[in-house]
Amino acid sequence: xxxxxLKHVLxxxxxxxxxxxxxxxxxxxxxxxxxxxASNHLAVADSFFMPVYVSRRVTFPAKQxxxxxxxxxxxxxxxxxxxxxxxxxxxxxxxxxxxxLDTAVRLLDEGRLLGIYPEGTRSPDGRLYKGxxxxxxxxxxxQAPVIPVAMIGTDKVNPIGSKMWWxxxxxxxxxxxxxxxxxxxxAGDRFVERSIADEIMxxxxxxxxxxxxxxxxxxxxxxxxxxxxxxxxxxxxVGGVGRSGADVASSRMPESRAG
Numbered sequence: 597x598x599x600x601x602l603k604h605v606l607x608x609x610x611x612x613x614x615x616x617x618x619x620x621x622x623x624x625x626x627x628x629x630x631x632x633x634a635s636n637h638l639a640v641a642d643s644f645f646m647p648v649y650v651s652r653r654v655t656f657p658a659k660q661x662x663x664x665x666x667x668x669x670x671x672x673x674x675x676x677x678x679x680x681x682x683x684x685x686x687x688x689x690x691x692x693x694x695x696x697l698d699t700a701v702r703l704l705d706e707g708r709l710l711g712i713y714p715e716g717t718r719s720p721d722g723r724l725y726k727g728x729x730x731x732x733x734x735x736x737x738x739q740a741p742v743i744p745v746a747m748i749g750t751d752k753v754n755p756i757g758s759k760m761w762w763x764x765x766x767x768x769x770x771x772x773x774x775x776x777x778x779x780x781x782x783a784g785d786r787f788v789e790r791s792i793a794d795e796i797m798x799x800x801x802x803x804x805x806x807x808x809x810x811x812x813x814x815x816x817x818x819x820x821x822x823x824x825x826x827x828x829x830x831x832x833x834v835g836g837v838g839r840s841g842a843d844v845a846s847s848r849m850p851e852s853r854a855g
Contacts, residue, residue: 607644630705631741631742634731634745637719660684662682683699710734726797748805
């Protein structure tokens with residue numbers, strides 16, 4: 597009830613009005629049955645815009661901290677994330693990660709649409725990063741198709757660190773479902789799961805037009821953070837001026853594309 601209220605009355609119409617969005621490929625979303633919607637991740641706004649243009653309810657996993665914050669603000673945050681179709685996951689250890697996977701599989705078995713960001717976190721610079729294999733494990737265990745979706749322009753609407761949403765035209769592209777039934781029974785095989793994750797990221801790269809980087813986004817964020825620390829002068833550098841943070845970060849990232 598709360599989800600429908602937000603989508604059709606309180607939030608959805610406002611998003612459609614203020615941010616004109618070109619949407620293609622919605623016919624690729626099955627009318628019923630469990631399916632995974634795997635999206636690139638540019639901004640927090642992704643989780644708001646994409647479900648507005650999907651006729652069925654989309655359920656997202658979200659970090660547990662969104663549901664456990666104290667005080668009035670914490671209760672409001674819990675209400676909002678619950679109402680917007682998200683469920684909490686504990687990422688503190690291996691057993692917690694397995695519990696999150698089990699929950700995702702159960703939701704798919706119930707015929708739900710599950711929204712997942714295979715990169716695991718927002719892109720720090722607009723490029724597309726290496727996908728984690730959790731999405732592959734879920735797809736295999738639930739025997740569910742994966743629909744790739746490219747969000748385009750949300751990083752301009754809601755830049756990282758910004759509390760404001762800026763007027764921009766957006767585009768959402770839903771791709772053709774990816775069928776991994778040929779790997780049935782191979783859940784847990786790390787080579788198979790890696791292959792599936794890479795296939796999903798390749799589809800996202802083609803849909804979005806983003807440059808692909810074969811590094812996890814979380815690692816890229818760590819490198820960018822380290823690069824922001826002033827470097828000590830090194831031998832051969834005139835006047836003690838070292839490489840810029842961007843140079844250091846880029847030197848640590850391979851430029852290979854998914855294949």
